[in-house]
Amino acid sequence: MGLQVAREEELQEHVIITENLVKRFGGIVALDRVNIRIPKGKITLLIGPNGSGKTTLVNVISGFLLPEEGRVIFKGKDITRLPPHERVKLGLVRTFQIPKPFLNLTVLENVLVAAEGHPGENPYTAAVLRSKWIPFEEEAVERAFDILSWVGLYQKWEVPASDLSGGQLKLLEIARAIMKGADTIIMDEPAAGVNPTLVHELFDRIVRLSRERGVTFFIIEHRIGLVAKYVDYAYAMNMGRVIAEGPPDYVLNHPDVLESYLGG
């Protein structure tokens, strides 16, 4: 079978590379030698029917599950055994299917909490030595507004997160991820439960972020019809295996993909 070895130029072009990932639950093989490569600065889509192993793959890449075999390579570094928060520090951030905002904080505050290494977060000095963190905070607020206007939440900066709609909450999650310094964002079903108009708005933003800022997106989505036109590359999985990959049109018309969606 031979282990696939990541070559130099592959490492240059691809942010995430998985090599022969295997993950079992009891007797069931959830991931069966999965090899994927996520191109840098592009939007990659992952589709597949229920139980095909998509969520397991995302959990392995983001560090919430450890694989039995295989490797996960992020920016040329083997991160297979790295805990999730270490991956966050490297720039790999995932969002959840159900957004988890800080409900009583304003949109701006939600983004500001994501700032890394804030000197003003030390509770023993924050109240007394304000001058120590004011410059950092000013800079953070600037970045936060920059990001908010990018994701399209600028108008809402003063509103508590509890007043946002489902789609806006997903935008807020993206904003926090970028504030955190993420250059690679894995999203689990960003369009689930969001009305079509907002889905288009959300993906317009995602496209802009990837084109203009070079952010890499890896997106699981079921509502393929809505989002297919926005993505650059697609993977399809079934029964724990990658059954097709390529441009979205090619993958969506692949006979194995069509067959797998109808079940056995």
Add this chain to the structure above:
Amino acid sequence: MVNLAVMAEQIISFIAVYYILSASLNMKAGMTGIPDFGQAMFFAVGGIVVGNLATRIAAVIAAPELGVTRGEAWKLVITQNTDFVARLNEILPHKPGLSIAMILFSLVIAMILGGLLGWLASYPALRLRGDYLAIMLLTASEGLRVLATYTVSIMGSTPTVGLTAPNFFGFTGNAPLWTSVFALIMALLTYVYMESFHNSPGGRLFRAVRDDEESAEALGKDVAKVRRDAMIIGSAFAALAGVVFSLNPWTTGSSIAAQSIFDRVFWTFWPWALMILGGMASNRGVGLATTIVVALLIGPIRLYKQDIARLFHVQAVGIDVGYFANALEYILLGVLILLVLLIRPRGIIPEPPSWTLKKDKIKEIARKYQA
């Protein structure tokens, strides 16, 4: 006859104690979401430090002038508390250095010990959530109350009688006035601190952890540390409230006893009521609620309960006036809490955002990025 100046001094003292205690609770429960139903035990630390530590040390230092050995002074100040403190009070007015040193000593040591106890209590706070944690802290406070009540070496006093602390403000010439001023200054400093902390990235982080721990963790925040810090700092302030209470004869009624400083109604449940009334995580709300409620309710009731009760002519139906006054406070507390929960669950001033920079400054930055 009601002496207005005295009344003002007394009420200000009560407001100060309650504000510091409620603000401390607000940091733990309102901002960080730790349901601290054991607030009384942190408060009691302040009482113990003043009653059993500062009092003894002052006695030991002043022993030669009182004609006893230092070893005797250490014991006598407890065993013959009233007499010995009376003698001490005669010479303390001439010793401003010692008095001030003892006040500062009480403040510093109590805050350190309070913080330490908060740090200990933060261990269950990291493992337990919600109502279980509330019960756990309540039980811990009750357990410490029993320990302190029956262990003379902790309280320095027998269970019910209590200790009288020396008058450390005698040197000012007008002790009642200056104890009240001292209490007021402590309360104002607490207010400034809490306001400043709320409007800092640290305050924002506390509130974020309260809203969603997992999300904070996912953003790389050390949630355990945040909860621990909130318990330490918050509890230190509770101990500070205990010191302000214990140094002040207006509030103690001249006696510090385990029964009174561990009282969970006075030092746990009233602060909860005040915090909920003011608005959780709303420092201004807590300050406002404390001022109004203490000035109009707690203060007058505690101080003039007999007079108030007489207004109701309850003797006519065979109800004891003193009992009625006590009952009145509880009924008012209960009804007040229920009304707030039903009518204004977010309090009189709902939680504000953390204005880390001036609002104008933020708006100025905002304008730059108007897409």
Add this chain to the structure above:
Amino acid sequence: MNVNILMGTLVYGSVLALLSLGITLIYMTTKVFNFAHPRLSLFGAYLAITAMAAYITGKGIQPDLTVHEGIIPYRLAYPASVYIIGAVVAIVGGIIAAMVEYYLILKPLLDRGSDYLQLMIATLAYDFILMAVLFLYNTHVKIVSLLNKINVQSTSVDFSSYDLYIMKGYLTIPGDALYSTLIVLIITAAIYILLFKTTLGVKMRASIENPPLAEVLGINVRRIYALSWIISGATAGLAGFFIMMRPSVAGLKPISATSPADEIVVSAFAGSIVGGVNSIFGSLAGGMLIGFIEVYVTFFIGIATGLGAITKYSRVISMFAVGLFLLFAPQGLAGLYKKYLAPPPAAPELGEEEHEEGEG
């Protein structure tokens, strides 16, 4: 073997078992730790005292302290009807206080979606109000003087000298130790029958386990919850009756509006938590266990170590029990039983993969 201590343990353990049972029932159905629970007991006790005093004075009954000889020699100060009236009125009082709490305070808050903290604080607020009402009632009716009239010579309510006593040789067995234990056993059996042998009990267990499914099957879940409040109030009232009969158990002060409820609250919660807050039978066992440790075990530790004073600290033991169980065995005795003693349930069959999120 100290009979007095054993008897005291039985009364105190029974009181705690009854209180823990009530706390657990409310936690299982209404999801709140009811801080006012011990005060419901006192409410029942106050009504009971009043009723008993009124009955005794009304009928002009004089206490009779002679020992009746026979196969079982005994002494009973008043006719049995006096005690029965007391117990029944206590139960009714407990139920009234509980229903007021549920319908006037907790239900409105539950309907507007209050969180656990707000519910907990509301029970506290109710506790204050109830306490103040008892306070005022006490001074208004002057229960003490009422009782003085019927020759209960004490400054506060303590009925123990008028209790049933069985006297055989040197042995004196107070009646309340017998019937409080008996009643706890009967209640345990009755609850077992209710829960496992009647349709109502099945409905109760169903409403606790899966309220939406029960509702879909047409069961009025709200009414079932009200029933649990009734049981909780009734057992609280009964516990109040026993506290009144023997307030000296475990160092409780004689009954007054504040003291017994405030002192016993931690131990009662300890019983519920040690039992595992979601287990009815666990709460009964937990209450008994805490009572046994607080009275019996500390007494013997005191004798063995020569530190008689240690019994004063008995309530610290409850505190440790709460801490240890919450931190290391939050499911309590019931959880330990399930883990180590009960037969394991069959493993459910594995799905194809971990269950992915359902659709939104």
Add this chain to the structure above:
Amino acid sequence: MAGVVLKLEKVNAGYGKLQTLFDIDLEIPEGMITVIVGPNGAGKSTLLKTMFGLTTVYSGRVLFYGKDITRLPPHERAKLGMAFIFQLNNIFAELTVWENLKLAGHDLPQDVFRERVREVFKTFPRLRERLHQKAGTMSGGERQMLAMAIGIIRKPKIFLIDEPTAGLAPKLAREVLANVKRLNEQGYTVVLVEQNVKAGLEIGHKGVLVVNGRIAFDGPARELLAQKDLAKLYMGVV
């Protein structure tokens, strides 16, 4: 001509602020199995829950035998003769099988209840063997049986079943679908949400495809199954 049990007219619905269903028009014919399929997140479960009043309806009407039930709470619908079988937690795991059944028939006269229990045992003989076992200790397939039995005891006019095969091994899934079919053969009207399109449509009479919160196909199940571009349609590409 079979009657119409349930009718949805221009229904817009969702959870709280999140709208997931758009302009749904649908008829559920009497005595048939109607199978609702569609990709995850398309709104098929929401559609089923809307029929039982478990979602927020913003506009439109839901009719049950011609009666407007749009604003009726779930337990009232249960009394009208509708049964909903949840995807998860659809039995009382802490109760025995017998207690589960007794609970389902709590408002029935004794003799009727006995009769229905006999009926249940005819349909699911396996449950009789497990009668005094705690329901939580049974296998996944047996649990689904019990969930349906709870419904049968109430003799509803319509069964709404939400993804009964989710998370089950293939063999068990087939068994569960066979049970649904048997249910229908005894005369019950069934609405079934099923993730396995082929297997679901094979037992169904009517097929409904939901994509992106809208109905993309509504017709005979066999016709839907035979659609050449079904898979594409299914993914909402077309």
